Amino acid sequence: MKILAFAGSTRTGSFNKKLVRIAADGAREAGAEVTLIDLRDFPMPLYDGDLEASSGLPEHAKRFKHLMIDHHGLLIATPEYNSSITGVLKNAIDWASREESDDEPPLVAFRGKTAALVSASPGGFGATRSLRHVRGILVHMGVYLMPESVSISAAYEAFDEQGALKDAAKQKAAAAIGAKLAEFTRKLAL
Numbered sequence: 432m433k434i435l436a437f438a439g440s441t442r443t444g445s446f447n448k449k450l451v452r453i454a455a456d457g458a459r460e461a462g463a464e465v466t467l468i469d470l471r472d473f474p475m476p477l478y479d480g481d482l483e484a485s486s487g488l489p490e491h492a493k494r495f496k497h498l499m500i501d502h503h504g505l506l507i508a509t510p511e512y513n514s515s516i517t518g519v520l521k522n523a524i525d526w527a528s529r530e531e532s533d534d535e536p537p538l539v540a541f542r543g544k545t546a547a548l549v550s551a552s553p554g555g556f557g558a559t560r561s562l563r564h565v566r567g568i569l570v571h572m573g574v575y576l577m578p579e580s581v582s583i584s585a586a587y588e589a590f591d592e593q594g595a596l597k598d599a600a601k602q603k604a605a606a607a608i609g610a611k612l613a614e615f616t617r618k619l620a621l
């Protein structure tokens with residue numbers, strides 16, 4: 432069982448990168464094979480229909496899409512920009528949703544996958560508004576989303592130097608989301 436984990440932020444000190452790492456460790460401890468990626472390593476142009484028509488999917492969009500295809504579950508940490516999903520995350524989803532040939536099934540990188548979401552922000556809501564938007568997008572794409580999620584507010588003071596959550600209960604809850612995704616994915620595969 433393979434889980435692809437990433438944050439919707441490219442920022443070096445991203446709170447969501449820290450959070451997804453904790454959840455990814457939880458999934459690993461529960462027996463999943465986890466691939467943790469950084470979207471910074473997948474620089475994609477903004478989706479452009481003319482670019483797609485002339486040269487197909489850009490190299491890094493293709494790499495990202497095929498990683499998704501190769502994994503059963505998705506673990507995503509979503510930041511919040513202006514009460515919604517970040518451009519980086521939406522752009523990656525948009526490119527990965529595109530078909531590369533006429534005989535490719537629609538939304539092959541999404542349909543039937545499992546997913547769990549976590550979120551973090553320096554604000555008081557912990558990016559829960561973006562969580563709702565990402566959930567809405569993925570559900571419509573045929574992804575089976577786990578109902579549970581974890582959101583970290585006041586993220587600027589939530590993590591220690593090693594990247595763990597200072598609050599032991601939150602650290603446990605974030606790792607548990609990864610573990611639950613592993614279990615959920617295993618059950619769905621039966």
Ligand code: FNR
Nearest residue numbers: 440442445446447510511512513514552553554558
């Ligand atoms: C933000 N930020 C933000 N935070 C929030 O809780 N709600 C919001 O609506 C917004 N809006 C917003 C818009 C833009 C354009 C930026 C750049 C930032 C702050 C945001 O949560 C903060 O930069 C986080 O640190 C982003 O997540 P990472 O990069 O730490 O994972």
